[in-house]
Amino acid sequence: MNEQVDEFEFFLEKDWSDGLPVVTPTEERIARMLTGTKRPPDEVIGPIPPAMEIATVESVAVHALMAGCKPGYLPVVIAATEMMLRDEFNVNGVQGTMHGVAPMMIVNGPYAEEIGIHGGNGCMGPGFRANAAIGRAIRLILMNLGAGIPGVSSMTIFGMPSRYTYCLAENMEDHPWDSLAVSKGYRPDENVITMAMVESPRFCFDDVSDEPDRLLNGVADTMVAMGSWNMHTRSDMVVAMGPQHAAICANAGMSRADVHSRLCEIAGRKVGDLKNGGNWRRERALAFPIDVDPDDDDSFIPAIKDPQDLQLIVAGGWGPCTAVCHGWSGGSRAVHGSYQV
Amino acid sequence: MCSVHDTVEFEKRGIPSTTIVTAAFRKAADFQFRGKGMEGHPYVVLPHPVSNLQPADMRELTMQFVDEVAGYLKS
Numbered sequence: 188m189n190e191q192v193d194e195f196e197f198f199l200e201k202d203w204s205d206g207l208p209v210v211t212p213t214e215e216r217i218a219r220m221l222t223g224t225k226r227p228p229d230e231v232i233g234p235i236p237p238a239m240e241i242a243t244v245e246s247v248a249v250h251a252l253m254a255g256c257k258p259g260y261l262p263v264v265i266a267a268t269e270m271m272l273r274d275e276f277n278v279n280g281v282q283g284t285m286h287g288v289a290p291m292m293i294v295n296g297p298y299a300e301e302i303g304i305h306g307g308n309g310c311m312g313p314g315f316r317a318n319a320a321i322g323r324a325i326r327l328i329l330m331n332l333g334a335g336i337p338g339v340s341s342m343t344i345f346g347m348p349s350r351y352t353y354c355l356a357e358n359m360e361d362h363p364w365d366s367l368a369v370s371k372g373y374r375p376d377e378n379v380i381t382m383a384m385v386e387s388p389r390f391c392f393d394d395v396s397d398e399p400d401r402l403l404n405g406v407a408d409t410m411v412a413m414g415s416w417n418m419h420t421r422s423d424m425v426v427a428m429g430p431q432h433a434a435i436c437a438n439a440g441m442s443r444a445d446v447h448s449r450l451c452e453i454a455g456r457k458v459g460d461l462k463n464g465g466n467w468r469r470e471r472a473l474a475f476p477i478d479v480d481p482d483d484d485d486s487f488i489p490a491i492k493d494p495q496d497l498q499l500i501v502a503g504g505w506g507p508c509t510a511v512c513h514g515w516s517g518g519s520r521a522v523h524g525s526y527q528v
Numbered sequence: 529m530c531s532v533h534d535t536v537e538f539e540k541r542g543i544p545s546t547t548i549v550t551a552a553f554r555k556a557a558d559f560q561f562r563g564k565g566m567e568g569h570p571y572v573v574l575p576h577p578v579s580n581l582q583p584a585d586m587r588e589l590t591m592q593f594v595d596e597v598a599g600y601l602k603s
Contacts, residue, residue, distance in 0.1 A: 238563050334563065338555065340555075340559045
């Protein structure tokens with residue numbers, strides 16, 4: 188800090204922050220951050236909606252720096268920025284929406300482990316620099332380059348804590364199955380990011396079940412709510428099984444695909460139940476990409492309308508809990524992609 | 529706010545266009561038009577909310593704004 192300017196206050200006064208102090212992006216620090224990538228600083232990543240300011244490798248590096256990243260995190264931040272600009276992810280819609288979802292980043296592969304993206308106890312934060320800073324870099328890019336500013340261009344009603352940062356790995360040490368990335372066809376040695384627009388997690392605590400049927404009934408119930416968009420449109424969802432819950436399924440002989448399939452099958456409500464509250468509208472049900480009869484109270488409406496919309500991972504520490512993250516109404520499909528370091 | 533961007537792109541090509549928002553999105557629309565260099569461009573503001581209207585009510589509301597929309601498209 189020099190005598191005239193307190194740089195921490197300066198960035199906060201300029202609204203160039205998420206409300207917390209940022210690391211001052213001096214030229215020296217930016218140059219050091221750029222050593223984290225082989226890509227040229229002026230390479231264009233793309234326009235960040237809704238303001239459509241152009242993200243370049245350098246401007247992404249500046250925000251990674253401001254968020255507290257190490258240079259080694261930069262390849263992940265650049266790749267995530269590119270991926271969230273895919274049309275099917277619809278980041279433009281999320282920037283303006285009244286809902287409060289955020290791009291959750293699930294980072295698979297050896298580089299995530301190398302740079303310390305955490306998938307064990309407390310992986311959804313706080314406490315882990317790579318998780319915190321990489322996710323925060325994405326938020327600062329969305330706010331500073333995209334101008335996704337609450338009450339100005341973002342009409343989010345509440346926002347949510349996960350909008351500060353939302354990045355984790357899977358817990359591969361205690362994982363009974365292949366990673367999410369491998370389940371999508373990537374090799375185990377590939378570095379892969381999945382991004383899904385979801386809410387903060389709600390938890391399914393179950394320290395009673397010792398077999399999958401009862402356990403998955405509880406998880407499936409957590410995947411359903413009258414006010415959840417998953418019940419009223421095609422919407423993504425992330426289910427992060429704690430290793431203990433995953434082990435109950437695996438020890439009973441269930442594969443990842445078995446659990447995935449079972450949850451898609453049983454998570455849902457009947458029309459007659461959904462009519463009693465929440466977002467139920469007949470017109471919405473008629474728009475489902477699946478065959479349901481909105482006039483039949485016994486017709487079953489699944490939370491997952493297309494199996495590819497459920498991202499099933501194993502993360503967190505040992506304990507009887509699974510985290511369920513519901514999705515958004517506005518048509519965002521999760522994206523997956525490998526990246527080079 | 530894709531609709532603001534669409535309006536701006538149409539207008540740049542000489543095609544009259546307007547944007548329809550509900551009142552809750554007015555600030556966002558103003559911000560977008562300002563950011564795209566078209567501050568003050570007229571657009572149509574419906575009362576908020578509309579998502580809970582039944583189809584017949586939505587049609588009735590729509591009819592109240594037809595002339596305003598048409599006026600912008602003719603200008």
